[in-house]
Structures are given as structure tokens and as C-alpha cells.
Amino acid sequence: MKILVPVKRVVDYNVKVRVKSDGSGVELANVKMSMNPFDEIAVEEALRLKEAGKATEVIAVSIGPAQASETLRTALAMGADRGILVKTDGVVEPLAVAKILKGVVGEEAPGLVILGKQAIDDDCNQTGQMLAALLGWPQATFASKVVVEDGGALVTREIDGGLQTLKLNGPAIVTTDLRLNEPRYASLPNIMKAKKKPIAEKTPADYGVDVAPRLEVLKTAEPAGRKAGVKVGSVAELVAKLKDEAGVI
Amino acid sequence: MAVLLIAEHDNSALNGVTAKALTAAAAMGSPVHVLVAGQNAKAVAEAAAKLSGVEKVLLADDTLYAHRLAEPLAALLVSLAPGYDAIVGPSTASAKNVLPRVAALLDVMQVSDIIKVVAPDTFERPIYAGNAIQTVKSNDAKKVVTVRTASFAATPEGGSAAIETVGAASDPALSTFVEESIAASDRPELTAAKIIVSGGRAVGSREKFAELIEPLADALGAAVGASRAAVDAGYAPNDWQVGQTGKVVAPELYVALGISGAIQHLAGMKDSKVIVAVNKDEEAPIFQVADYGLVGDINTVIPELKAEIAKVKG
Numbered sequence: 001m002k003i004l005v006p007v008k009r010v011v012d013y014n015v016k017v018r019v020k021s022d023g024s025g026v027e028l029a030n031v032k033m034s035m036n037p038f039d040e041i042a043v044e045e046a047l048r049l050k051e052a053g054k055a056t057e058v059i060a061v062s063i064g065p066a067q068a069s070e071t072l073r074t075a076l077a078m079g080a081d082r083g084i085l086v087k088t089d090g091v092v093e094p095l096a097v098a099k100i101l102k103g104v105v106g107e108e109a110p111g112l113v114i115l116g117k118q119a120i121d122d123d124c125n126q127t128g129q130m131l132a133a134l135l136g137w138p139q140a141t142f143a144s145k146v147v148v149e150d151g152g153a154l155v156t157r158e159i160d161g162g163l164q165t166l167k168l169n170g171p172a173i174v175t176t177d178l179r180l181n182e183p184r185y186a187s188l189p190n191i192m193k194a195k196k197k198p199i200a201e202k203t204p205a206d207y208g209v210d211v212a213p214r215l216e217v218l219k220t221a222e223p224a225g226r227k228a229g230v231k232v233g234s235v236a237e238l239v240a241k242l243k244d245e246a247g248v249i
Numbered sequence: 250m251a252v253l254l255i256a257e258h259d260n261s262a263l264n265g266v267t268a269k270a271l272t273a274a275a276a277m278g279s280p281v282h283v284l285v286a287g288q289n290a291k292a293v294a295e296a297a298a299k300l301s302g303v304e305k306v307l308l309a310d311d312t313l314y315a316h317r318l319a320e321p322l323a324a325l326l327v328s329l330a331p332g333y334d335a336i337v338g339p340s341t342a343s344a345k346n347v348l349p350r351v352a353a354l355l356d357v358m359q360v361s362d363i364i365k366v367v368a369p370d371t372f373e374r375p376i377y378a379g380n381a382i383q384t385v386k387s388n389d390a391k392k393v394v395t396v397r398t399a400s401f402a403a404t405p406e407g408g409s410a411a412i413e414t415v416g417a418a419s420d421p422a423l424s425t426f427v428e429e430s431i432a433a434s435d436r437p438e439l440t441a442a443k444i445i446v447s448g449g450r451a452v453g454s455r456e457k458f459a460e461l462i463e464p465l466a467d468a469l470g471a472a473v474g475a476s477r478a479a480v481d482a483g484y485a486p487n488d489w490q491v492g493q494t495g496k497v498v499a500p501e502l503y504v505a506l507g508i509s510g511a512i513q514h515l516a517g518m519k520d521s522k523v524i525v526a527v528n529k530d531e532e533a534p535i536f537q538v539a540d541y542g543l544v545g546d547i548n549t550v551i552p553e554l555k556a557e558i559a560k561v562k563g
Contacts, residue, residue, distance in 0.1 A: 011377070013513075016380060016512055017377045017380050017381060019380075019381045026376075026377060026380075026381050038494075093358050094349070094358070094359075095352070095353060095356075095357075095358045095359075098353055117494070118494055120377070120378065120493065120494075120513075121376065121377060122376055123361065123362065123375065123376055123377070123378070123493065124359070124361045125345050125349070125361055125362075126349035126352070126359055126361060127349075128349075129319065129346065129347070129348075129349035129350045129353070130349050130350065130352065130353035131353075132319070132350060133323065133349070133350040133351075133352075133353035133354045134353050136421070136423075137423065138320060138423035138424040139319050139320070139346075139350065139424075140424070141319070141345070141346045142342060142346070144487065154427065157342075158342070158487045158488060159342045159343070159429075159488070160341055160342045160343070160438075160488055161431045161432060161438075161488055162429065162430045162431040162432050162486075162488065163429070163430050164316065164426070164428075164429045165426075165427040165428045165429070166318065166424050166425065166426060166427060167424060167425045167427050168423070168424045169422070169423055169424065169425075170423075172424075177487065178477070178480065178481065178487060178490070178494065179480070179481075179487055213358075214357070214358035214387065214388055214389050215358055215360065215385045215386065215387055215388070216385065216386040216387075216388060217383055217384070217385055218371065218384040218385065218386055219383070219384040220376075220381050220382070220383050220384075221381065221382050221383075221384070222381065222382070223375070223379055223380065223381070223382050226519055226524075226537075226538045228536060228537045228538065228539065228542075229524075229539055229540035229541055229542065230540075230541060230542070231531075231536070231541075231542045231543070231544065232541055232542070232543050234543075235543070235550060235553040235554050235557050236557055238525065238541055238543050238554070238557075239554065239557040239558060239560075239561055241541055242502070242523070242525065242541070243561050246502070246523045246540065246541075248444070248501050248502040248522070248523050249444075249469065249502065249558065249561065249562070
């Protein structure tokens with residue numbers, strides 16, 4: 001069984017983004033970019049399934065500009081076997097990404113697609129569910145445990161208030177939550193090896209997908225700020241202020 | 250513009266976030282119908298019918314919807330979609346799971362986690378962990394929207410809508426429910442709590458979390474939250490996580506204990522009315538958003554705080 005893992009190049013987790021002064025978006029020039037953290041968890045899970053003998057090949061795919069090949073190299077350095085770069089500049093919304101991925105699935109016929117539950121740039125939390133819909137496949141979002149069995153998967157999901165376990169029939173979509181695993185760091189020899197692994201280049205047109213955005217971004221603004229308050233000197237002072245000044249206890 | 254709102258519930262009670270999402274749905278247009286999909290969920294439908302401004306409640310009562318699995322629920326929503334211009338749900342684990350599936354089946358780009366309805370087709374939503382707010386206009390014929398309920402006031406009761414039974418849609422039979430473990434708790438739910446007491450990495454262990462954070466929460470009648478670092482370290486369960494990828498909350502009082510205040514955490518709580526922070530590092534970023542900051546070791550501050558609150562509460 002092949003596993004397909006889509007990975008997204010996003011602004012690094014530790015960068016605090018700034019809104020452009022003309023309100024046209026956020027400042028992305030000279031900002032550190034990395035693989036979306038939930039996608040790292042997805043790559044790790046695919047690799048563990050391969051190491052456990054449940055999968056034969058792990059294919060990473062990224063949809064984005066030429067530099068997204070760096071994100072693919074990261075996945076390859078972690079241990080993925082090969083990469084596919086679907087090259088396109090500009091914003092690609094989750095619906096278009098899902099349509100492109102449907103095309104990739106059609107060519108590669110994986111038994112499992114593991115995606116991050118959410119990208120930390122647009123915070124949409126949509127792509128996995130949309131891909132499952134377009135393929136007519138079962139989905140298990142927000143996974144904290146994945147067990148691959150004959151002809152399907154048993155997935156434990158993080159839901160409000162606890163955990164839910166589902167059995168998925170046949171090829172399936174899984175999206176990762178935080179506690180699924182702790183992704184490995186790529187070792188230097190593996191980073192060197194990754195440079196020789198193949199990355200195929202494609203375009204959205206190869207899959208017949210129109211990536212024109214459906215949502216029109218009218219404006220991007222700074223959120224309303226919050227001012228720092230006061231420091232109190234003691235617990236008694238704190239409780240007195242909460243009671244008398246703020247009136248919240 | 251006819252709007253279909255998905256009710257959040259557990260088959261026995263209507264979750265309070267539904268009334269908040271209703272406020273957003275009503276701002277988009279009318280009439281608003283509420284869909285209760287569940288098993289033996291009549292009481293939920295009756296509660297939804299009482300919400301002001303609801304014209305009709307649709308009750309789909311079938312074993313197929315007992316656990317609101319994405320595939321059958323999406324099929325039901327798609328079968329109802331022709332009668333509506335917008336399908337709306339609260340940003341809960343359940344609605345976040347099913348609505349993008351519905352959107353893709355309708356060939357619609359979903360608008361996730363809106364914080365404001367500017368016009369029936371135009372919304373504000375946070376991106377980059379709330380470090381920027383985007384105003385987006387949907388050009389799709391139908392809108393599919395999830396609502397960040399912390400940003401909307403609850404619609405009060407005062408209605409008496411009719412309850413109409415709708416039949417189950419076909420079963421895609423793609424997945425089966427195996428089991429569920431829901432932690433039983435007498436504490437209020439995170440997204441509905443008036444007070445939240447949250448612990449961070451500095452708490453140090455699962456045992457300390459139970460020993461320090463939880464009793465203080467109980468003394469205040471509060472829900473318990475945690476930072477991602479605390480969840481990552483295994484001190485607290487994942488569904489207590491407050492932040493960009495966890496729950497987004499806006500209680501009257503948020504008490505952050507041993508939480509440094511990473512942007513991802515601030516994204517989940519900075520709309521709280523009053524924020525209290527206790528941290529031994531006086532440079533911790535949490536103090537930049539706290540109304541009341543106390544520099545100190547949580548190991549000594551929390552027991553004192555508990556004692557002082559007991560005094561005040563008499």
C-alpha cells in the first residue's frame with residue numbers, strides 16, 4: 001500500500017506575522033518558511049506505518065511555488081520515498097488543493113492519504129475533509145491513533161470532551177492532531193540522501209483544475225489590540241481587585 | 250436568504266454554542282431553520298425550537314446520526330441543501346469535521362471560523378493564529394460557514410418554532426462507529442464557561458496539574474484549560490487545549506497559571522473579558538495581554554489564591 005502525504009509550505013511556527021500597511025495581506029518577504037507542523041506529524045505517521053510493514057511507499061506532495069520543493073526535501077529527508085511538486089504561484093484555496101490532490105490520488109492510487117488537520121497560515125481546517133468528499137472516501141479527522149488493518153483503518157479521533165474510535169472501510173483519509181506522534185528530525189546523512197530522491201513536477205492544469213480563488217479577500221487588518229494591565233504585589237491584592245474592580249468573582 | 254444551522258448536541262441536550270452560532274446565522278438572513286441530526290434527540294429539537302428567531306426545527310432522528318459521523322451527516326446536509334442559501338455550523342469538532350465535506354460536495358469554498366458577519370456574503374475571519382483579520386467575500390452561489398462562537402452573543406430563548414421530522418438520507422456505509430470515551434465532568438464546558446483556569450508547562454506534571462490547577466478551578470466553579478505545551482507534555486487531555494489549534498474561548502475571567510503566552514495560546518484566549526496571569530518570569534509575553542499580572546511561583550501562589558478566594562466567597 002502506498003501512502004500519500006500532502007505537505008504545505010507555511011510561515012514558520014515561531015514567526016509573528018505582520019499585516020502589510022496597505023491592508024493587502026501579510027508580510028511574507030524575507031520571512032522564515034517551514035513545513036506546516038501538522039503535516040510533519042502526517043509524514044511521521046506515514047513513515048512509522050512503512051517501518052511497521054503496513055505500507056510500501058511514502059509519497060509527499062506539495063502544491064505551491066517553486067520553493068515548495070524545499071518543503072518536499074524536508075519530507076524526503078525525514079524518510080519519504082519521492083516527491084511531487086504541483087507548481088503554482090499565488091493563493092490556492094483548500095477546495096482547489098483538494099481537487100488537485102484528487103488528481104494525484106487518481107494517478108498514484110494510495111491506500112491512505114494522511115494530511116495535517118489544519119495549516120497554520122490560513123487556519124482553514126478543510127482540505128482533508130474536502131478530499132474525502134471528492135473521492136467518496138471515508139474520513140477520520142483529528143486523529144490521535146491510527147491502526148492499519150486488512151482493507152481499512154481503525155482511527156481514534158480527538159473530539160469535544162474525549163475520544164472517538166472509527167473503523168474506516170477501504171482507502172481512507174486521515175487528518176492528524178497534535179498527539180498522534182512526535183515527528184523525527186532529519187539526520188545529516190538523510191538530508192544528503194534526500195537530495196538524490198526524485199521530485200516530479202506538475203501543474204494544476206495537468207489535473208484539469210482551475211485554481212482561481214472563490215473567496216475574494218477584501219481586506220487584511222491588524223486585530224484589535226489588548227493593552228497590558230497592572231502588576232499586583234500579592235495574592236490578596238489580586239483577589240481584592242478581581243472582586244471589587246473587575247467584579248468577576 | 251434561507252439559512253440552515255446545524256445544532257450541536259449530545260442526543261440529550263442542546264449545546265449552548267448553538268445559540269451563539271444562531272446569532273451569526275440570523276445576521277446572514279432569514280428564515281433560519283435548525284437541523285438536529287441525532288438518535289432519540291427529540292429533547293434537543295424541543296430546546297432548539299425555543300430559541301428566538303428560529304422558524305423551524307428539522308429533526309432527523311435515526312441510528313445513522315447517533316454519533317454524527319461525517320459521511321452520513323454530509324449526505325443528509327447535501328440532500329437538504331437545495332432549500333437553503335447558506336449552511337452554518339458552530340466551530341466545534343463535529344461541525345468542523347462534516348461541513349468541509351458538505352462544501353466540497355456542493356463545490357463551495359467554505360468560510361471557516363467567522364468572527365463577524367459584515368454582509369450575508371462577507372465575513373471577517375482570523376488567519377495566522379489571529380495575528381491578522383481577513384475580510385472575505387464568498388462568490389459561491391451557496392455559502393458554507395463555520396462560526397467562532399466565542400465572538401457571538403447567545404440568542405436568547407423566546408421562540409416556539411415548529412418541529413418537522415425529516416427522513417434519513419442514504420447511508421454511504423464508508424465508516425462505522427467503534428467506541429467513544431467522553432470524560433465525565435461536573436465542571437462547565439470550556440467553550441461555555443464564565444471562568445476558565447488554565448495551566449501551562451510550568452505546572453510540571455500531570456499529578457501537579459490535578460493537585461494545583463483543578464482544585465482552583467473547582468473553587469471558582471470554572472472550566473479547566475491548558476496550553477499546548479502542557480498538552481504536549483501529557484499534563485492535560487487534548488480537549489482542554491486553548492489556542493490556535495485547540496479551543497477558542499472568551500470567558501468573563503481567564504486565569505493563566507504558568508503559561509508563558511506563546512502567540513498560538515494568546516490566539517485562543519485574548520478576547521476574554523478579564524485576564525489574570527501568574528508566572529515567575531516577569532518578562533513572559535502573557536503579561537502583555539493580562540489585566541492583572543502577578544510575578545511568582547505557581548506552587549506557592551495557587552494555594553494562597555485558593556485560600557483567599559475561599560475567604561472572599563465566605
